[in-house]
Amino acid sequence: RTRRMPGLDDIARRRALGIAVTSPARCAAGLHDALRKALAGADDGRGAAMLRHALVAADAFPGDCSPLALLLMNAVSLDRGQGMYVPAGTLHTYIGGTAVEIMTNSDTVLRAGLTVKPRHVDEALRVVDYEGDGGVRLLSFSGETPGLSVHGRAVAGAMNPGIEEFMLSWCRLPDSIGVRVGEGAGEESYVELDRGRVRVVLCVSGGARCETTAGSLLLNPGEAALAPAVERVRVFPVPNDGDCAILMASPAI
Numbered sequence: 001r002t003r004r005m006p007g008l009d010d011i012a013r014r015r016a017l018g019i020a021v022t023s024p025a026r027c028a029a030g031l032h033d034a035l036r037k038a039l040a041g042a043d044d045g046r047g048a049a050m051l052r053h054a055l056v057a058a059d060a061f062p063g064d065c066s067p068l069a070l071l072l073m074n075a076v077s078l079d080r081g082q083g084m085y086v087p088a089g090t091l092h093t094y095i096g097g098t099a100v101e102i103m104t105n106s107d108t109v110l111r112a113g114l115t116v117k118p119r120h121v122d123e124a125l126r127v128v129d130y131e132g133d134g135g136v137r138l139l140s141f142s143g144e145t146p147g148l149s150v151h152g153r154a155v156a157g158a159m160n161p162g163i164e165e166f167m168l169s170w171c172r173l174p175d176s177i178g179v180r181v182g183e184g185a186g187e188e189s190y191v192e193l194d195r196g197r198v199r200v201v202l203c204v205s206g207g208a209r210c211e212t213t214a215g216s217l218l219l220n221p222g223e224a225a226l227a228p229a230v231e232r233v234r235v236f237p238v239p240n241d242g243d244c245a246i247l248m249a250s251p252a253i
Helices: 010-022 031-040 046-060 066-072 121-127
Strands: 082-085 137-140 148-151 155-159 167-173 190-193 199-205 208-212 215-219 224-227 233-237 244-250
Touching: 010 066, 010 121, 031 046, 031 066, 046 066, 148 155, 148 167, 167 190, 167 233, 199 208, 199 215, 199 233, 208 224, 215 224, 233 244
Parallel strands: none
Antiparallel strands: 082 137, 148 190, 155 167, 167 244, 190 233, 199 224, 199 244, 208 215, 208 233
8 A cells, every 4th residue: 555655745645656657658668677776776675575566567567657656555465364454545456476355345446557457547546545554454364253153173264354344254174085083084074154144155275065955066176156145055075175175255244
C-alpha cells in the first residue's frame, strides 16, 4: 500500500503516485536499466526489496511506468499459512507466489496499473487512502473452527479478519489408506459444514469428495464447489490420493 515517505507530505505522495500511473509509455524508456542500477547500489534491506519488486513489475509490463508506484508502497512477505486483510481504498499488487484472494460483494474493482485489464486511473487515485496503515492487518489461522465439525484425524482452523463479509477456513484430511494400525485405522476422517452459511470449497491438494443429501461431487486440486446454506455438507478425502487439503470461504460466523 502507499506509505508515508520521509520528506513527502500527502500532496506530494498523491502527485508522485499520479505521475507513476499516468505517464505515457515513452517515459518508461530506460526504466528497467535505471531500476537495475539503483538496486546494484542499494543496501540490502527494505529499500532493496522494493527495488527488486519494481524490477519484477518492469519486466512483466515493459513500456509501463506503473512499476514506480511500488516504490511508494510497503513490501509485505507472507509465509505459508499467513494472510493479510486489505481494506477498501488500499492500493495493492501481488508480486509472486500463490495465494487465495477473497473479496466482499462488489461490482467495482478500480485498477491503476500493472494489468492488461481496463484501468480506472482517475477514480482509483481519488479513492486511495494515503494515510497510516489504512487498517491493513496480518492474519494467521487459529485452532477455532466455527461452523465446522471435524471428525477422525481431520485438523482444521479459521482465519477471521473480524468483519461480517467473509472468513477463511482450512482443513487437512489424512488419507486413511496410509494410516497404520493403532493410529486411527478404521476411523473415518471428514469435516462437516453446518447449515446456515453458503461456502465455496476449494481443493488444494489430494482429492476431496463432497457429500450432501442430493449426491456427491469429486474435487481435484484447483477445483471448487459451492456448498449451499440449506445443505449439511460432509467432505472426505479420496482414498489413494494422499492427504487432502481444502480451503473454505464463507461469511463470518
